[in-house]
Every structure is written in structure tokens, then in C-alpha cells.
Amino acid sequence: MTRLAGSSKLLRAMNESALLELLLERGSLTRGELRELTGLSKPTVSDVLRRLTAAGLAVQVGQTSGGRGPNAEIYAANPAAGHAAAISIRETADTPRAMISTALCDLTGAVVAQAEASVDFGTEAGPAEVVATAVERLCREADIVPGQVQQVEIGLPGSYDPASRTIRHIDVPGWGRRGLIDDLAKRLDTTVTVENDVNLAAIAERSRGIAGDCDSFALVWFGEGLGLAIDLGGALIRGARGGAGEIGYIPVGLDQDARRTDLQDLLGGSAVLALASQHGLTDAATAASALASAAEAAVTSNADGANGTTGEAAGGRAAFLGALAARIAWALAGIAAIVDPALIVLGGELARAGGPLLADRVSAALRTISPLDTTIAVTGVSGDPVLLGALDSALRAVRNTLLTNLKNEVRAA
Amino acid sequence: MTRLAGSSKLLRAMNESALLELLLERGSLTRGELRELTGLSKPTVSDVLRRLTAAGLAVQVGQTSGGRGPNAEIYAANPAAGHAAAISIRETADTPRAMISTALCDLTGAVVAQAEASVDFGTEAGPAEVVATAVERLCREADIVPGQVQQVEIGLPGSYDPASRTIRHIDVPGWGRRGLIDDLAKRLDTTVTVENDVNLAAIAERSRGIAGDCDSFALVWFGEGLGLAIDLGGALIRGARGGAGEIGYIPVGLDQDARRTDLQDLLGGSAVLALASQHGLTDAATAASALASAAEAAVTSNADGANGTTGEAAGGRAAFLGALAARIAWALAGIAAIVDPALIVLGGELARAGGPLLADRVSAALRTISPLDTTIAVTGVSGDPVLLGALDSALRAVRNTLLTNLKNEVRAA
DNA sequence: CAAATAGAAAGTAAGACTGACTTACAATTC
DNA sequence: GAATTGTAAGTCAGTCTTACTTTCTATTTG
CATH class of the missing domain: 3.30.420.40 (ATPase, nucleotide binding domain)
Structure with missing residues (x-):
């Protein structure tokens, strides 16, 4: 990691990023709590929060009460600022069909849509089409448009080789096709990643297990x-x-x-x-x-x-x-x-x-x-560890994108 | 890693740190090169360099020549701003004696003193005394005082357990004593670390192999x-x-x-x-x-x-x-x-x-x-991989300390 | 018991401070 | 003469300090 250098714009981006990260991690915080956690001054915390709110990244979610003095405003990351989708493809032992479990969550991690189905990838439309349709269905259920889903993470028994743009070691029919993930990404116009199912289960084991x-x-x-x-x-x-x-x-x-x-x-x-x-x-x-x-x-x-x-x-x-x-x-x-x-x-x-x-x-x-x-x-882990791990992983990616985007806007400006 | 927040002081520390890191990595650079690498403006690079030079962390080492216009000044990290010592303890197959190889390098990584000896830790003074004496000898040879050595790294066949403050799995007599490393650190008044010899050989394999x-x-x-x-x-x-x-x-x-x-x-x-x-x-x-x-x-x-x-x-x-x-x-x-x-x-x-x-x-x-x-x-790797790896590792630690110290002075100020 | 008052905390406004940037310029070398 | 290095002067952005208003609770007082 090269240490970065910059001017006051970098500072602003860093502070915005730090505050948003805290809001994402802790759920909701008052200005005073943010001030303590970051070491920034009261006016600066107010400024940064104003900018985050204006950008649609943070929202005021309530007020404290009971304490002495005026009630402090409570802020949180805007749940609608990003969504992450998870897809789990699972071979079934008894039939040639595969199970496809899907879930969609908002930026806070709350699951807003979920579905499960059995698919025969051999006879039905190609995997890209099946996954795209599933994501679109999730979006309808959650009442958002597919463009609001920044990341789709697919968990399956196999591994993705970015060099050859293919999924390796997979037995589900149709999934071995070269360029499949690129097509899907183009079709949905988002980032699509593929991860080994056991790795995703490990992610779930750390976050929920x-x-x-x-x-x-x-x-x-x-x-x-x-x-x-x-x-x-x-x-x-x-x-x-x-x-x-x-x-x-x-x-x-x-x-x-x-x-x-x-x-x-x-x-x-x-x-x-x-x-x-x-x-x-x-x-x-x-x-x-x-x-x-x-x-x-x-x-x-x-x-x-x-x-x-x-x-x-x-x-x-x-x-x-x-x-x-x-x-x-x-x-x-x-x-x-x-x-x-x-x-x-x-x-x-x-x-x-x-x-x-x-x-x-x-x-x-x-x-x-x-x-x-x-x-x-x-x-x-209770529940489907692969699906939950994929959700966690996708959500982390979405959050990271938001946080680093704040920094990268320094160059654009 | 929590993203950090701060004010202009943080910015200054970051820029100083970034420039010093570049000087350490690349050896020597002109202001113009630093400007390109960091994206900072000409006056800022001059300012930061002035501060680094005043702090004794950077020095002007020469001038370019042959180009059009005035000759640019070339800066480098100050070799005397830090030293790292490496000690390798090796069992010998044929005798009950152990080999102790030692080396000392300056902040640029140039080896300024080196020695090798055979020691019987069973009969001679304790390991702490032997190592301390060896370090002092290196310092005399290099014409510095032991206080200028910020880090001593010891490589040996075994591993250090920080919880029990002892070295584990080692057969060399005397080295298993509890608190040995603490005593040595106190005696030399520096940071002393212990690392497994094979791990150090791996470090050398990456940096020189x-x-x-x-x-x-x-x-x-x-x-x-x-x-x-x-x-x-x-x-x-x-x-x-x-x-x-x-x-x-x-x-x-x-x-x-x-x-x-x-x-x-x-x-x-x-x-x-x-x-x-x-x-x-x-x-x-x-x-x-x-x-x-x-x-x-x-x-x-x-x-x-x-x-x-x-x-x-x-x-x-x-x-x-x-x-x-x-x-x-x-x-x-x-x-x-x-x-x-x-x-x-x-x-x-x-x-x-x-x-x-x-x-x-x-x-x-x-x-x-x-x-x-x-x-x-x-x-x-040609030469003693354990000793070279220990030197690389110790040097990295010294450099890191310098770089992070620059940042931590933000709080002190 | 109710009203007044003191105290504490939240948030804002104004101005100072710090550090980097832009522009302009003198000096140097081919 | 042209290009390049380095500096000087002034501007700009962002945060900080200080002081103030507002708001709510707790305590005191009639």
C-alpha cells in the first residue's frame, strides 16, 4: 500500500468516508457520538453529515430523548443508497435439476426480498437468463429498479478463473460457458462476481456463525x-x-x-x-x-x-x-x-x-x-450459509465501492 | 482498518510520510520526480522536503546534470536516521556449539558491519549477554552508538510465544528461559523481536531470491x-x-x-x-x-x-x-x-x-x-538466508516505525 | 403541587488557522 | 532563446476555536 498524498480535498473525502463507514458499521449514531469516534470538531461533523445527507448517503432516522438538553438527532446510512443481491446455485443429489436460492438486501443489510426455485439448466434458458430473471423478480418484490443493485454475487460449487473468463470445476449444465459472467453483467448492468460456495460459507461463519x-x-x-x-x-x-x-x-x-x-x-x-x-x-x-x-x-x-x-x-x-x-x-x-x-x-x-x-x-x-x-x-450458521455468505460478501463490496467512490471523486473534481 | 479522519495536520503528516516512503523505496529522487509520483504541487514538495531534511530524515545527495535548465537537486532518505540489526542463531550438526551470525545495516539497507562466531551457550554467559555484546561490537565497527539501533531481529529454529514471553521449540541451551527477550530489550534499550528461521528465509527469498x-x-x-x-x-x-x-x-x-x-x-x-x-x-x-x-x-x-x-x-x-x-x-x-x-x-x-x-x-x-x-x-538466495531475511525484516520494521511516527506526532502536537 | 430557575447538552455562526494550490518570476543551463 | 528548476506572493479549501442560542431536565421555591 502506497501512502497517499493530497490536499484539503483529500481530507474532506477522508472525513466523509470515515463518517459513512462508522454509520454503516454501527447502524445509527448521533453527531456527538460521531465527534467522539472520529475526533473531529462539532462544526465539522455537522458539515460532513450535511454533505452525506445531500448526496443521499445518510439520513436522519430519529432523535434521542430523556437526556438533559435538546434531543440529539440520530443519523444512519441511507438504506436505499445501495443494494446487493446474492445467488446460490446448488446441485441436488436426487434429481438432475439444480436449486437456485436468491436474496436481496439494502445497504444496511436488511433482507428485502428472497426466493428459492428448482431449475433444470439443461433444458431451460441459459444460466445468464435464469439469473437475470431471478434478480429482476427480486427487484420487483422489493420495489426497486435493477439499476439500484450494485453487486450480484453468485455462489456455486466451482471457482471463477478471471484469466479465461470461465467458471471451473462446475458440473451444473451450461455454467461452464466462456463469457457467461460477462454477458450477465452486461445484461444486468452491474458488477457480477462468482465465488466458491465453501468460501462463502466461511464468510457467513465469521459474520453470523x-x-x-x-x-x-x-x-x-x-x-x-x-x-x-x-x-x-x-x-x-x-x-x-x-x-x-x-x-x-x-x-x-x-x-x-x-x-x-x-x-x-x-x-x-x-x-x-x-x-x-x-x-x-x-x-x-x-x-x-x-x-x-x-x-x-x-x-x-x-x-x-x-x-x-x-x-x-x-x-x-x-x-x-x-x-x-x-x-x-x-x-x-x-x-x-x-x-x-x-x-x-x-x-x-x-x-x-x-x-x-x-x-x-x-x-x-x-x-x-x-x-x-x-x-x-x-x-x-443457521439458514443457508452459502446464500448468507454471498449476501455478506456482496454487501461488503457495495459498501466498499461507496466508500472508495467518495475518495475517488477527489480526482474527478 | 478504520478509515481515519482529521484536519490539516493529518494532511501534513500524510504527505511527509508519503514522500519519505518514496525516498526509502526508490533510493533517490528529484523534487520533480516526487511531484509526479505524489501529485503534489512544486511548492508543497519543497515544503515537505524542507521539513524532512530539518528533521534529519532526508538529505540532499547530489544534483542532476546534462539536462536543459538548472540542475535539479537529488534527495534521499538519510541513511543515519535509523539502523537495524540481525542475529541468526544456528545449531551446528557436529559440535554442541552454536553459530551466531550478526549484521547491521543503515536505513537505506546498506550493510555497515557484519560478524560470525561460534558460541557455546551452555558454558558461556547467558544468551542475552552474548547477543548484547555482539550488537555492541557491530555498533563499534560501524561507529554508531547502540541507541541508534531501533530494532534487533533474532532468527532461530523455534518460535516466540508472546503470551508466555518465552521461545518455544528451541534446542540451543539457555534460550528457553522465560523473559529472556525482555531482558535483552531492556539491556539494549531497543525493540527486540524473535522470528522463526524458515520464515526469515522466506522473507529473504522474496526480497533477494x-x-x-x-x-x-x-x-x-x-x-x-x-x-x-x-x-x-x-x-x-x-x-x-x-x-x-x-x-x-x-x-x-x-x-x-x-x-x-x-x-x-x-x-x-x-x-x-x-x-x-x-x-x-x-x-x-x-x-x-x-x-x-x-x-x-x-x-x-x-x-x-x-x-x-x-x-x-x-x-x-x-x-x-x-x-x-x-x-x-x-x-x-x-x-x-x-x-x-x-x-x-x-x-x-x-x-x-x-x-x-x-x-x-x-x-x-x-x-x-x-x-x-x-x-x-x-x-x-545466495548467502545466509536467515540472516538476510532477519535484516530485511528488521529494516522494514525500522522504516515503518519512522513512517508511522510521522503520523502519530499529529496527536502529540 | 405547580411554577420558576439553574444547569447541561445540541447545534450554529463567525472568524482564525493551517496547509496546499495557482500564478508569476528569477535563475540556470543547453 | 528555450526549457527547466526552484521560490515568492497571494488565494482557496477545510477544519478548528470560541461564543452564543436553543432546548430539555432537574431542582428549588412558593
Whole structure:
């Protein structure tokens, strides 16, 4: 970062930016509070607020009462000064159709419209058209025009390569087309960004989940595929080619067999399902449901001994839980040794099914193989973490744009 | 980062800071160049330079000539405005003594004193005393007083835990004492910092080695122990407890044997030496010398067929090289999958012995097990990377202190 | 109990201060 | 002579200090 130089115009822009940022962060503040927080004088705070209000960026939202002296005016960022849209594309296990969840929020973060639908991208109109229509529907519901949406963030299982202008590693039909995002951006006339779904879930984990006050944490995602997001002080590691967190490819075992195995073969959804049936849980349709029944059995047997279930089946369930925890711990040991996060969060269907019990077992297993006693926890986000993370990320981008625009107007003037 | 607000005093501090930073970065500049780089007006640049010169932070170092018009004055940061010292503590393999390398540089980064010695910390005075004496000797040599050294950075195989005020994971006698660094800081009356040696080598790799223009890179260090440093855009990952990069503990193999193996058992110095003797290289004293002879043999046999050495021995050497490369690639695959660095640098004695040949073999082996084609290279730092990295790091700290001090004087005034 | 009054805080107005900018100009070198 | 460096003088923008008005609460007083 080069330190910047400038004249009084820069100063004005900086002060406007600082005040707006405070309003965005804290919600609403009086002039006096702003004066204390910034160190600026009373007249200056009034001036800057006047300019922000005139520009439509701030509004007066009320007055204090009860205190001595006149009631202070309360200001807040203008909710209508910007909007952010989030789109989550999710493959479904049972059908060839994909789920598309969408949400729209204003500058304060309040969700003003939301929708969910099932789409077959193979037969219907192209992805750009589907997303554009969804955004337009959100706008109608929120009674704004699409031009007021400054940012659309799309979360999906894959990663965007800006060099080739394509989405990589995605299985949903139609989404691999080159230039798709450019077309969408042109169609909607806004900024459109694409982000890996696990990364977005990590953003939600920090802003709404269990990782709020961690310096750093890693989110390991257990779906059909295996995912990892690493958050260092709020910044995600994406990697040189967007490949950071592709831990499914980590080799396991040193080529003893002709067949090479990797982490995906050990902890992918079907691998876990296979592990469950090895332990006698043959009736589960998904890995998550197998784990849920195993976890339930473990809790029940703890509570009042073997009741109803045969000892053999209960033993199999406990062994399944233990074997799964050992495998997970083995994967976490590498992550812990390389980046040493303060916390590792387990996410995805499987982790939710396992609950705190799984976290405990994994934690115990990890302590036997790693000298770092990293905290292990299950995701604390309620709701769709990918959609919420996309909303947070888009909102942050919109706010940042507003704040830096204030500074850049220095040059234009 | 909270955006800051302020008045004209802040502006002045910012402009002073911006100009000084440019002088530090570019070495020397004329007023005209400063005007172009900052966008400030001619009188302002003159004013700011006058203030910096009066404060002893900048000096006029010459004049241009040959151009049309009067010769422009050339300014530079004042070399005497700050000094940084670096200390590298290195265990030696053959004796119980440790090596202590020291260097001192001025604000421009020019090394003004340097020394190296062998010390037995077990019998001689405590580490604090040894380091303090070494710094004082450097100061005498450079003809400055110790008070002019704003920062002393110590690099060693271990990590500093600020919470307990102790150095962790260090084998050199005396260095594990609690409060050692505080005592040293008090004794020298400067800031003293401790950093892991591999992290410092990574800093040197970026500033003087092969990783200068990478977005991100990982440095894997092959000594008796195994080390890893990860640099993301110039910032090192240290981990929540300073444990990032302790890859020796990564478990290998899923408990097939009763004995659990980890990466240290596979790639530590003695493990590599054992691997070499398995392949018939029984006469080497260290892993590095075994690899050097294997690499030399490979190059020679490439050049003009088997000459002198028996086919059997040559085959053993080639097989050793291949087996080692496979093991290294296996370790790198995990790192690549988790952080996806643009480049992985191999460092330490072993990597230097292996040279580009080793890098090629590792690269080829990695491509068979990882979908990311991460570039692999051998360290490009000549000289002692730990000492040079410590010098760079200390110098950066000194410069940063100067720059931020300029800003903080706003409050004092 | 009601009215008057003191006190405190919010916000504004006026003028001072600081720092950078623009314009103009002297000096220097090819 | 032309271009360039550096300075001097005066202007401009933005914030600060000080003083004042207004508004509301709490306390005192009849």
C-alpha cells in the first residue's frame, strides 16, 4: 500500500468516508457520538453529515430523548443508497435439476426480498437468463429498479478463473460457458462476481456463525465433495489459480497399491456412505442420515444404556462414528500443521448431522495425532450459509465501492 | 482498518510520510520526480522536503546534470536516521556449539558491519549477554552508538510465544528461559523481536531470491528438521499459536503399523540419510552430501553415459534421487492443495545440494499426483538466508516505525 | 403541587488557522 | 532563446476555536 498524498480535498473525502463507514458499521449514531469516534470538531461533523445527507448517503432516522438538553438527532446510512443481491446455485443429489436460492438486501443489510426455485439448466434458458430473471423478480418484490443493485454475487460449487473468463470445476449444465459472467453483467448492468460456495460459507461463519471473533479459522465442508476455506483475519485464501482448499486431491498412502487413494476417496460423500455400510448401517440413503442415526444411537445409549437396539448394531454405530472421526482428524492434522488456525469448523450436511458429538470425537482423535490442540466445532450458521455468505460478501463490496467512490471523486473534481 | 479522519495536520503528516516512503523505496529522487509520483504541487514538495531534511530524515545527495535548465537537486532518505540489526542463531550438526551470525545495516539497507562466531551457550554467559555484546561490537565497527539501533531481529529454529514471553521449540541451551527477550530489550534499550528461521528465509527469498514477483509462495526447508513458511502477498502465515508450518507432525499412513509415522520420519535429515544408505550410498556423512553425489552422478551419466562408476552404483543413486523426489512431491501435494501457492521453493542444505535437477524431479513427481501444476524451484538466495531475511525484516520494521511516527506526532502536537 | 430557575447538552455562526494550490518570476543551463 | 528548476506572493479549501442560542431536565421555591 502506497501512502497517499493530497490536499484539503483529500481530507474532506477522508472525513466523509470515515463518517459513512462508522454509520454503516454501527447502524445509527448521533453527531456527538460521531465527534467522539472520529475526533473531529462539532462544526465539522455537522458539515460532513450535511454533505452525506445531500448526496443521499445518510439520513436522519430519529432523535434521542430523556437526556438533559435538546434531543440529539440520530443519523444512519441511507438504506436505499445501495443494494446487493446474492445467488446460490446448488446441485441436488436426487434429481438432475439444480436449486437456485436468491436474496436481496439494502445497504444496511436488511433482507428485502428472497426466493428459492428448482431449475433444470439443461433444458431451460441459459444460466445468464435464469439469473437475470431471478434478480429482476427480486427487484420487483422489493420495489426497486435493477439499476439500484450494485453487486450480484453468485455462489456455486466451482471457482471463477478471471484469466479465461470461465467458471471451473462446475458440473451444473451450461455454467461452464466462456463469457457467461460477462454477458450477465452486461445484461444486468452491474458488477457480477462468482465465488466458491465453501468460501462463502466461511464468510457467513465469521459474520453470523461461530467464528466471529477468531483471528483465523478453517472451514472444512463435507458434502459429496470435500471442501476447505481458510480465513486469516477476515481474508480468504484463494490460491494462485483459485485452487486453494481443493483438499480432495491430497494423496493418502504412499502408492503401496497400484491404485492411489486421495482424501476424496476417504471422506467424500459416497466414501462415508460406504464406511457406514461397512459398519452395518446399510439402510441409510445418504452419509448424513447414516451419521445422524449413529449419533442419535450414541446419545441414547449414553443416556440409558442399550434400549431396543441390539448390542451388535449399537456397537457398529459407535464404531462407525469412531472410524469417521479418526478419518476426519487425520485430514485436519495436515491443515492444522500447515496453517495452525485458531479454530476448525466442520460444515456441510454431514457435520450438521454429526453435531457437537462429532466435533468432540474428532477433537479427541486429533489430539492423539497433532501436538496443537486446535479447537473443533460444528458450524454455527443457521439458514443457508452459502446464500448468507454471498449476501455478506456482496454487501461488503457495495459498501466498499461507496466508500472508495467518495475518495475517488477527489480526482474527478 | 478504520478509515481515519482529521484536519490539516493529518494532511501534513500524510504527505511527509508519503514522500519519505518514496525516498526509502526508490533510493533517490528529484523534487520533480516526487511531484509526479505524489501529485503534489512544486511548492508543497519543497515544503515537505524542507521539513524532512530539518528533521534529519532526508538529505540532499547530489544534483542532476546534462539536462536543459538548472540542475535539479537529488534527495534521499538519510541513511543515519535509523539502523537495524540481525542475529541468526544456528545449531551446528557436529559440535554442541552454536553459530551466531550478526549484521547491521543503515536505513537505506546498506550493510555497515557484519560478524560470525561460534558460541557455546551452555558454558558461556547467558544468551542475552552474548547477543548484547555482539550488537555492541557491530555498533563499534560501524561507529554508531547502540541507541541508534531501533530494532534487533533474532532468527532461530523455534518460535516466540508472546503470551508466555518465552521461545518455544528451541534446542540451543539457555534460550528457553522465560523473559529472556525482555531482558535483552531492556539491556539494549531497543525493540527486540524473535522470528522463526524458515520464515526469515522466506522473507529473504522474496526480497533477494527467486520469489520476488510472486503473489504467493511456500518455502519448504530441508534441514535436520522439516520447515515450511507460507508467504501470501508478502505477509507470512504464523498461525494462531505460531505453529503454522510445523509440517514435521503431519501424519503419514493411516496407522497401519502400531508405530505411527509422520513427515519428519519421511523427510527429516536422518530419514533422508537412511534412504540414501538403503540405495547403496553408505559413505555420505549427511543427507546433503549423499544427494550432492547422487545429483552429480545423474548429471554425469546424462552427459556421457556410465563412466567409471559401476552401473549398479549409478542405478542406486538414480533410484535414491527418484525416491527422494517422490517423497518430497508427496509432501508438497498437501501444501499445494491447501494453499495453492504460485511457487514452491525448496530450501536448506539438502535443496542446495539437489539443485535444479532435484526441482525438476520433484516437479515431475508432483504432476503425477496433483492436478495443480505448481512451479517448483530451488532457493535463489545466495548467502545466509536467515540472516538476510532477519535484516530485511528488521529494516522494514525500522522504516515503518519512522513512517508511522510521522503520523502519530499529529496527536502529540 | 405547580411554577420558576439553574444547569447541561445540541447545534450554529463567525472568524482564525493551517496547509496546499495557482500564478508569476528569477535563475540556470543547453 | 528555450526549457527547466526552484521560490515568492497571494488565494482557496477545510477544519478548528470560541461564543452564543436553543432546548430539555432537574431542582428549588412558593
